[in-house]
Amino acid sequence: MPKEQTEERTPILGTKGASGDATSVYKRRWYIVLVFSIGTFIQACAWNSWGPITASAEAVFGWHDSQIGMLANDANIGYMVTVLLFCYFMDVKGLRISTLICAVLLFVGAAIRCITMEPTVMTVCSPIASVLFGIGSTVLFAGPPKFSSVWFPPEQRTFATAIVSFANYFGNAMGFIIGPLMVSSPTTVCENSTHLNSTLELADIATTMPAINISNTSCVTVCVNKSDLIVEIRHLMYVHAGIAALFLVMVIVYFPDKPPKPPSNTASMERTEWLKGLRMLAKNSSFWLVVFASMISNGVLGQWVTVLYINLKTYGITQNQAGYMGFWQTLVGCTAGLVIAWFSDMFMRRMKLILLFLFLAATLATFWFTAICEKYIPFDITSLYTSCILIGVFINGGVPLFYEITCEASYPVAEGVTGGVMTLVNGIFGILFLFVMYIKDIGTNWMNWALLGSHLAALPLLALFTERYRRTDLDLTVAKRSSSVSGDVQVDR
Template identity: 45%
Template sequence: MDENEPLINRSGDKTIIIYTRRWWVLAIFSLNCFMQAIIWNTWGPIAQSAKEVFGWDDGQLGMLPNWGNIGFIATVIFASYIMDEKGLRISCVVCSGLISAGAALRCITSIPKYATWLINTSAILNGIAGTVFFAGPALIASVWFPLDQRATATAIGSFFNYAGVAVGFVIGPQLVSAPKYNHSSATGPSQSNDLTTDISVTTASYDNHTTLLNYSQLQTETMWLMYYECMAAGALFIAGLIYFPNKPPTPPSYTASVKRIEYTNALGKIIRNGPVWLISLAYALPAGVYGVWGSVLDVILNPVGVSQANVGWIGFFATMAGCFGSLVIARFADLFMKHMKLFLVCLYICGGGSYVWFTLICTKIIPYSLVQIYISCIIGCIFLNGGIPLFYELSCEVSYPIAEGITGAFLTLLNNSFGVMFLLALQIPNIGTSWMNWTLLGSIAVGLLFMFAFPESYGRTDLDMEIDIPAPTEEEKSIVFIPNGSNKIIVNDDILTTTHDIAAT
């Protein structure tokens, strides 16, 4: 039997066949999402250390994630064309290679003059690679997964993207120490002339010195952090190169088999589609601001008195909570179809309330409490990140039959555009940090207005539910011998068997 031939094969009818290899495809895709996000979030969690090693300021630190967003914006339309016209394999493998190449560039030298250029170039390559891995979860779900697993599969892809951001908050501060300083002051005589009496006056002067004690340690640890990330990215590139099929032999749903609108026509239709604009802006404005807000969380909380290590743990716990929240919420959305708008409105209201609490603590309207900062950040992230997979799915519903890759690219293009505008504001001299929290709150409020105006519809799901799919017959059910000695009934799967593998009943 050919390895691409499914166990159940009824050519010419509407039988839906599900392949177990879909989990391998989703795993490789998701781990690349994870790696791309870790590299994107390398510098924010170790901001104070990076400033000392490379001589950067807040503006330079803000530009590193911003270069990723700019690279994304410049290439996402072309990437969506490659995904839909050339398929998932070539687009995913090429972008995985870009992640590896960008990670390798950072490992060449630690000399600040050259390293700064290489690290900025790496950030651009990593941002270009994110076009597929950030915009593609809904496409992977549509190509490989059945109707009742699509939102969950999209959530898993998004989960690993944000889990990468979360892990970046932890591995940086764990592998790279915080700067250690020695503060000293010297006292000595100083002479000056009294202009009224022309008498020389001797006074005491004080000269304060701050010395960095662990520069060599910071430099070595920063380079090892980049070495580790480069090795992990290379391993994922090789795994995808070895096996990452373009699509299953047969589609997992009726709509997955339907030919979509031609690429250039699809771009025109999506730009003229009012509901797509409403749901896209409802997602992109808060998510775009929130994504880059988290990348400079150390810059935001440093004036409040929160240490680099604590900021790392806040970012980690908040983002991981949001990731798991997205899985739970997406599963509920799969079970209770056609209620996504209600879910999203409730999530935004609760998330906005949490960040009002956080902002009031940072502005000292509420007395400072590290515990409250932890709790408000974690709860807020659960609600804001938890709804992201639903936005992707709902956008694909209202844009159908436009291909999911184009719709995902449109959402992420807007998302990154708002992120770029937020980070560019850091280049304004002496702008401070308090504006960042208020901007986040404003973006959530505007996103809610777009959600209220959005007319909910489910064109893709309605079509899939109307198609009558016959159940497999008893003859099509096989008892397959599993190597551990147990017998297992496999239905609609791609486990390969030969005649002597079939257990007698």
Template identity: 40%
Template sequence: MSLDDKEPLVREPTSADCDSQDTAPDIIQPGITSINTEVANQHSYNSKDGSTEYNGVVYKRRWYILIMFCLLTFTQGGIWNTWGPVTTSAKYAFGWNDGDIDLLSNWGPITFVLSTFIFTWLMDVKGLRWACVITMALVAVGSALRCITTEPVAATWLIHAGQLLNGIGGPVAMAAGPLLSNAWFPVAHRTSVTACTATANVLGIAVTFIIGPLMIRAPPSAENCTLSSINCSCFANSSCEPSKADVASDILLLMYIEAGWSIAIFLLMVVYFPSKPPTPPTASASTIRVDHNAGLVALLKNHRVWMVAVPYSVCGVYAVWTSVLGVNLEGRVSEVEAGWLGFWASVAGMIAALILARFADIFAGHLKKLLLLLLLGAIGSFVWFAVLVAGLVPSDSPGWTVMLYTSYILGGIFETGSTAFFYEIACEASFPTAEGVTTGFLTFLNNVCGLVFLFIFMIPNVDKKFMNWVLIGSTTAVVPVVILYKERYTRLDLDTQIEHKG
């Protein structure tokens, strides 16, 4: 008899299981007291009465799967953020304005909102492989479209089309991390892996803050000639006064590099990227999840999920705020310096997120406390940054640049570090709804808020100075909601009970 013919270790859950607010759903088959030896050699399950044990199997290939997924989300995030760090150069080469740059960033949340539930269904029904391969195909095709021409009118249309296709892949890049971590990794690594997948997207954004300004020459100006000597020296035949054709040529080279990279990742995923291992690593990973549509309905009725989703969605303002950093600091620092600022904030946030996630794995069950500390730290950092940018502290004051870097980098550390905690808390609250559905729901609301924020900046002649205060207000508003949230660790309790009884 094959393993697939054996009686399942868990019963089919219903949406009522997701509605339970105070106790973990009892989804373990009570009648199972023994299992075939072949199965026992791979895994065993402990029911609540201790009659059965479950010892999950972990595979070395899980690290390859994690690396490939991180490359996907790294690439998608980097291509989305291509234009913010080279705002001035892109305006010069193609005749764009701030509204064009904002719209290029806005395609991410626009298409995310439109495609979220298609991809959550795909992840839930068809699995990670289909979702990730299709996503990477969209990213690769979108990046290739931008390589066709540098003629301003045609290039503008093709670049917008490329950004649109890249944005459609956003739901998988942002929401599939917890699904992957639960499917492939043991409990002790779950939050850390979720943090890895989330910060890979941040790393992609960080790299574009550097590679764009270094590869693409800035338009002629006295400021760029003095502050962008590194940028100029990257090209043997360049000068501090490049023509529009020169800048467009630099942009095209970057487009070729990003397209080649994207196509290579796509081909690797086509060759090998399974949805899940032969045997789940944990009891919760082996649990049959609620049907996709029933899970969505259960999420909408679960007030605990809303108390996580609303704060996370409001915090979505931060992601789009960073994408228009060049506009925010225009006239205060050079494009290259703004790029380095964004880079170091992203890298610091990524490193901090990984450290905090590992800490959370070791001291499981305290995600809310850590999340509150991160949010309070972010508020203080953003207030400091806004005061500096608003000119309340003169820019010629001693240490002004150091303070600007410090405040922005600290904000990146605290805000980026909170992402994995939001995901994991929500997945715990919604179990046994599938992780991809839950995080897709969170990121959908997150992008709706980001969309509203960016649309404001597409209004002609709108004052950009208030963007920093909007960020502060939105982050502050979520703190009371997080304080009122009552933690419930359904998956964690199930897995740890099994481990202790085993």
């Protein structure tokens, strides 16, 4: 047997289950996390391409606010239409081929935006790219629970899910930084334009008088750095395409479906057949309570932050300020997710209590942000930054817990199906939020109230949810039986 194959089959950590089947944990799982995280990073970064550079994109391509919002919506639509199909594919064909297809779609989507910066072509190519990003994100966005259950033991599953979730939010956050750093704001000047309306000749008056010109002078706004913006946006598109190419190459080189031996007993157990699993989810009231509680709020917040500049420009917030605000909200929020996930792994049966606290705190932070914008309290940029960041801490910080608690509530339905349905609901609420922007003369004040309402709607749903840890209970039961029979102590080497 080749040396490489021998190493592949050598467990880092091994025990015998009650049934005699070995369970092992492999160090290469951290490489798999890295690859998956790079994919979620570039997917989120590319998805959030245009919102942080709205003013620049509008100056170069002649777009409007509604078109910027629709580019994010195109990705949502592509995701929603295909997510269940890809979840089926992921459960039937495995993680490798599913992830490879998504990597190809992400690269193609990023590459077609590099073809030309000609406005007419970009107006066509950008929506197509957004749809490809949406389809390419299906496994990356819905797959973390499946991925963590296949590669990680029970005591590391939530943390592994949190790492991938962190990469997703970090990509979204870097979209707020990379865009404004690489693409400068448009510089405009007002050029006077005189239009001759009419000439009045007084021919009937005996005294000779010159003709009187009645004219109108108007100001035409002209972008004087448009050529620089075109080059900068092209370079931004190159960066996205380069990272997408790296992800594709890494998946091709090494990304197996699963480890040679499962990390836990439940990881090796057969899951419910796909269609039967969907029917079971449809009848599972506890599952729907926690899904709607999490995805109403996360769906709205995910789109709210991508149009943050559009929301705040009426209050004098610049494109760069909105970018940094979105960056810090997302970065601090996803970092909080890692800490909260690590903490919840130590207290595995307290997820609901933790989530209730997070959502209550998020409601207060959102009300603070809304009160500042509505001038109920004095407008202060520091307070606006602080409240915006706290929203991200309390909502984004709870995402890994929601992934895990829904998989616990839906077990033995496959994690891919559960994650797909969960993120499908997320996309529905995100699309509804962005479609409101198309209502004529609706303005932007409604955005903050919609975000606040999503948190308030989630609280009673979460309070009604009954915690069940079917998957964890089974793992612990089998592990205890195995330990009593073999007396082995598991050590990570």
